[in-house]
Amino acid sequence: MDTDVVVVGAGLAGLQCARRLERSGLRVVVLEADDVVGGRVRTDEVDGFLCDRGFQLLNPAYPAVRDWIDVRSLGLQRFGAGAVVRTGGTTTTLAHPLRHPQHAVATLRSDLTPMRDVLALARWLTPTLLRARAAFRSPGRTLRESFDEAGLTGRLRTHVLDTFLAGVLAESGGESSAGFVRLLLRSFALDVPGLPQDGMRALPAQMAAWLTGPVRLESPVREVRETSDHVTVTTDDGTLRARAAVVAAGPQDAAALADVPAPRTHGLTTWWFSAPDAPRTGPFLLLDASRPGGGPAGPVWNTAVISAAAPSYAPPGRHLVQATTLLDRPDGLADEAQVRRDLARLHGTSTEGWELLVHHVVEHALPAQVPPLGDRRPRWTGERVLVAGDHAATASIQGALLSGDRAGRAVADRFRP
DSSP, X not given: OOEEEEEEOOSHHHHHHHHHHHHTTOOEEEEOSSSSSOTXXXXXXXXXXXXXXXXXXXXXXXXHHHHHOOHHHHTOEEOOSXXXXXXXXXXXXXXXXXXOGGGHHHHHHOTTSOHHHHHHHHHHHHHHHHOGGGGGSSTTOBHHHHHHHHTOOSHIIIIIIHHHHHHHHTOSSSOSBHHHHHHHHHHHHHSOOEEOTTOTTHHHHHHHHTSSSOOBOSOOEEEEEEOSSOEEEEETTEEEEEEEEEEOXXXXXXXXXXXXXXXXXXEEEEEEEEESXXXXXXXXXXXXXXXXXXXXXXXXXXXXXXXHHOGGGSOTTOEEEEEEEETTSTTTTOOHHHHHHHHHHHHTSOOTTOEEEEEEEEEEEEEOOOSOOOOOSOEESSSSEEEOSGGXXXXXXXXXXXXHHHHHHHHHHHHOO
């Protein structure tokens, strides 16, 4: 045998799987088709700016992040605990009253936080805050159905939560699992997410550096074939024989290599601009709820002055602005002129002097989280091939890490000497 286990894909799931296998005493080869590790967790460096592919955040409250990632060495730069909400011609800053006491009075008195909605949200989320497993007490409920049942139907939902969660889930219809969203909001309540000093790419780079051997980059896998006593993994450079293989590639690639159906996914785009002057939103996400009844009046669902929260993302004296659109909407592929006009409206300033740095279309940003989520353990497709990834767990960094770790444990239990 060339090795004990071949891991296909150096995204978060594949890297964590390889780490767990090595700790279990198995020899591992990690193959990655791209020229860097990370999978969908990527960062482009453009003229000194750091532009992640898709607006991503690292939440240190995720249990897998706490257990397996050295967050301190990443130099996490946190966003504000709240959001700025645009409603027509006005903006309102809603923020955690203890973390941002200067915004406490405005937050509590805002018509976006009616007491009826605040109490309904508390009833809906508190059991999960106390015990994570309570999130799935109604496993078949969509987010929309669950909010309706809880009586969370006012402006806190329509103008704040629906818009915010659409950007997080890359899905605007409220069809995601209510249980999954409860877990997400639990993590947001327990800690404030942020961005590493060197961009989101620093997370997979840290994980890859902990492996015994380097990841084999630019090694696309063409076939994974199982026999009675080994697995043959074919690449452009030849074949590898191993006792087992873990397919931890992206959702579409995993379906092509293993006997699993391609999961439904949601997509988004991100626009990254250099601005000579920083819009006055501070370190908060700006949500658009300008449409009658809530929701965005243009293509942009959220935008942020990234450099206000993460100064390392921009050269000194310059400012980085991000904007997100959703591909499940007709205007999800809006052109630059449309996005600039929308940003000018949202930030209340001209965008003529802004320079477009890069535009990312992430077609398969997140696997759909349709209820019930069902069995989220890694899937064996034979006696020697296992499939892992956030598409086999939950659509989050937590899900990717947990799926990879479970896959590593499952293979180790079966094939450890």
